[in-house]
Amino acid sequence: MRFFSCSSFEVAALASGVLFTVGCVARSEARDRISHVYNVENPIIVTQSQQSHIAHDSSFDLIFNLENDAPRVKLVLEPNRNILSSTAYVNYLDGDGNVRHAEPVTRDAHKVYKGNAWIKTEEGGDDWAEAGWARVYVKRDGEAPLVEGAFTIAGEQHHIQLRSTYMQTKRDGDFHPKDEEDAERMVVYRDRDMKTRKGKRDTEEGRCQSDQLEFNTGPENPLSERDGIMGVSWNSASLGSLASRQLIPGGNSGYGDLRSSIGSTDGCPTSLKIALIGVATDCSYTASFPDAQAVRANIINIVNTASDVYERTFNVALGLQNLTISDAQCPASAADSTPWNVACTTSDDIEVKLSQFSEWRGSRRDSNAYWTLMSGCRSGSVVGIAWLGQLCVSNLRGSGQQSVTGANVVARTSSEWQVFAHESAHTFGAVHDCDASFCAAGATSQCCPLSQSGCDASGQFLMNPTSSRDMSEFSQCTVGNICSMMRSNAVRTRCLVNNVDVPTISGAQCGNGIVETGEQCDCGSAEECGADSCCDPTTCRYRGNAVCDDPNDACCSRCQFAAANTVCRASRGPCDIQEVCSGTTGSCPTDAFQPNGGSCGDAADQFCAEGQCTSRNLQCQQVVIQGTSGNYSNSCDDDLCRLRCSQSTNSQFCTQLNRNLLDGTPCNGGSCNSGRCSNGNDPATNGGGGGGGGESVGSWVSRNRGLVIGLAAGLGSLALIVLACCICSCCRKSKKRKAAAMPPQRPTMGQQQGWGGPPPPAYPSPAYTTFMNRNNPPLVRYA
Structure with missing residues (x-):
């Protein structure tokens, strides 16, 4: 499977060079062909009661063989109860996008399990060796059980599916299992069974660029506003030209120094958190299943399987809060409320679908960590796309094809859970692992390197940008990437639910x-x-005299409350308050920051903004001027919420950048919120579209004093010139009347050759500045 592809680019001229910017989204492209699948033989369910029928809360073993005399496999399973929240419900939409009916998702109707995989060490013996993890959804129990999901053996991932499911998602060139007479059975294929086809990388399947949407690489992305992270820009429309990538650095280069955080979990939760999510289906996706119940089961299975790697890696479980299933009959035309729900066409654009779905999600006003659209349509070979770093973002920003919120799109494939896990990681703020092409092009600052000294991750991990045989884990660089984003608040985490009284x-x-x-x-x-x-x-009660639980309570030490003033969450900077234990509870207080606008740091102009110590000048200095090695140095104003920067303190030329100032930055009597100046409690009361709402005439004049003086001087000079021209005109008319009777005179030699005309100017015309007002970044153009 591939992750990323590139499209449209904009060209903008800057003072010292030309910047070619491509708006990019995190996107996934289809996996390689499957060379072989294996039949599951002799599956049995083993319970303590020796019954083959199980309930949703049962613990049991599933034992089976794979063909070709492979070792016998045992999945030791227990119920996974955090996949479905207590308020989980499903909406069924009609063709017009209206809710036909809604119902709760009852836990006992879905048999969702997690556990470990074991293999038998000796044929005929009783010894088993633990080999990996397992996540399955039981479709049928009894004497001939059927399950779907995934498990690992010695680090190698195995996909287990119903034969009918495999055939539904089978692509041309995939292995075709022999026809069976019985109604249904299970098949397994491994990641190593996916062929890597040489020579077709760029022509047939393309390449996955998490850098395709303008928002993802643009300065308004939260990852670009912190830690110097920007995105990838392209100076060529060719997908195969890796060497043509260049960075839009923010203060240093590319995504920043990702090597420094490799393997670090600092910033990720220290106790289990739960991300409650929403999932919707379009009509084509629903139509690929026999009924709505099968749709629900498949989605729960996907979330269950992906949640395992998130729990083990980031200490965050994924839980299904909302499910919206569109009718299997596609509407004749898209409804205004659900424009993303249409039949597939050859011209499907997954970027358009993402923006349409984002608008729908943004109108819901829910508290989900993010939403995923499961679609039956593909855009070429692309099977997934996501906005970068939009975890816990429920409001909508932008419009049209730049409608941004916490949302992603995943197309129906046989490896949906991997694509879902990949796109979800982009929502959490992850970039791609480096591959050989990135490394050869010297573009390592655009991706996650393998180690401190190595570059190419060799396609081993889930964030690999191209097809890979082994994709069941996140790289250590992705671990540091996501955890550092959480630590710096570049990615929001406030929507994650505590594992207490859930x-x-x-x-x-x-x-x-x-x-x-x-x-x-x-x-x-x-x-x-x-x-x-x-x-x-x-x-599930405390042992003996215990009053808390060390693994789950940050303020617990040896089963007793930690002493008062024990640090349970260290400060991350001058604007982040250190939390300490109270001595009377095991819970650490809620993470808190210094008030926005408060002073911090060594410079007089620095202030706190959402836990960051910054200033307007510092935010300008994080932007590198393209085509140079220099930065902007100063902010041009003190009251707006959009960056306007100059290259020097005394420069009269200001560049208005397509970037919001950090939320919490002081402005015109209030504080900035998503590019608008809020007068305190209600951001919506102070308009100002695009920043600086409520700006007075006086403040504008003060902020643009140089411009006002220049205009006044220019207009005054123009008035004097017009007056002088009028006087000269009158004088010339008077002289002509006096000279009317005089005979004409022969011109001198110099006048005949034009030598007597006015000399050319000693200097060229002065440079001027043009501000281009477009949806794309307004930029300064110098003559």
Whole structure:
């Protein structure tokens, strides 16, 4: 599967060079061909009660063989109860985008499990060796069980599907399993069974650029406003020309120094958090399943499988909060409320669909971490696309094809969970791993390198930009990438739900690792709780005299409340308040910042803005002038919420950049919020479209004093010139009347050759500045 592709670019002239900017989105492209699949043989369910029928809250083993005498496999499974929230519900839309009916998603109707994979060490023996993780959705239990999901053996990922599901998503060139007489069975294929086709990378499948939407690489992206992170720009429309990539650096280069954070989890939650998400389907996706129940089951399976790697890597579980299923019958024309719900065409544009879906999501005003659109349509070979770093963003910014919010799009494939995990990671702020092409082109600042000294990640990880055989884990660079974004608040995390008093679909369930209402603690199963001396896994109550649980409570030490004033969350800078324990509870206080606008740092003009110590000048200095090695040095104003910068302190030429100042930056009696100046409590009351709402005439005159003086001087000079011309005209008319009777005189030699005309100017005309007012960044053009 491939992740990223490039499209339109804009050309803008700057003082010292030319910048070619491509708006890019995080996008995924289709996997390589599958060379072989294996039949699952002799599957059985083993429970303690020796029953083959299971309930949604059962723990059991699923044992089976793979053909070709592969070792026997055992999946040791337990219910995964945090996939569906207690308020999860499903809406069914008609062709006009209206809700036909809605119903809650009941937990006991879905058998969703997590656990570990084991393999038998010796044929005929009783010894098993743990080999990896497992996530499955049980479609049928009993004597001939059917499941779908994924598991790993020795780090190699195995996809397990119904044969009918595989055939529905099978592509031309994929392995065709032999026809079976029985109604249904399971098949498995491994990542190594995906052929890598040489020589077709650029021509047939293209290349995945997480850098395709203008917002993702533009200065308004939150990742570009912090840590010097910008995006990738292109000076060629050719997808195959990797050497043509150049950076839009922000203070240093590219995405910043990602090597420095490789493997660091600083910034990621120290205890389990849950990201509640929404998923919608379009008509073509729904139509690819026999009924709506099958759609629901497939989506729950995708979220369940992807959640495993997020839990293990970032300590964040994915939970399904909302599900919206469109009718399988596609409308004749798109409804105004759901323009993304249309039949597939050969001209489908996944970027347009993303913006349309973003507008729909932005109108919902919910608190979900993000929304995903599952689509049955592909845009060429592209099978996924996402806005970068928009976790916990529910409001809509921009319009048209730049309608941005926390949203992504995933197309139907046989490896949906991987594409879903990849696009979700872009929403969390992840960039691509470096591959050989990036490294050869010297573009390592645009991607995640393998290590401190190495570059090429060799297609091993989920954020690989091209097809890979092994994609079930995130690279250590992606770990540092996402955690550092959380640490710096470049990616929001306030929507993530604490693992305390979490209501679940079926009430408290001891042993699922979630501390639900009525429980004191929950460390998981008895095996998972092995080293936990505070929590009893059978009762989910504290052991002995314990009053808290060390693994789950930041202010807990040896099962007792940590001493008062013990640091439980260190300060990340002068504007981030250090949180300390109270001594009376195991919970760490909510993360808090110094008030916006308060002074900080060494310079007099520095202030706090959403936990960052910055200034208007510093925000200008983070922008590198394209075509040079220099930066802007100064802000041109003190009251607007859009960056206007100059190259020197005394420069009269200001560039208005297509970038908002950081939220919380002081402005015209208020503070900036998404590029608008808010007068305190209500950002919507102070208009100002595009920044600086409510700006007075006096403040504008003060801010543009040089311009006002120049205009006044120019207009005054023009008036004097016009007056002088009038006087001269009158004088000439008087002289002509006096000379009317005089005979004409012969011109001198010099006058005949033109030598007597006015001399050419000693200097060329002065330079001038043109401000181009467009949707794209207004830029300064020098003559």
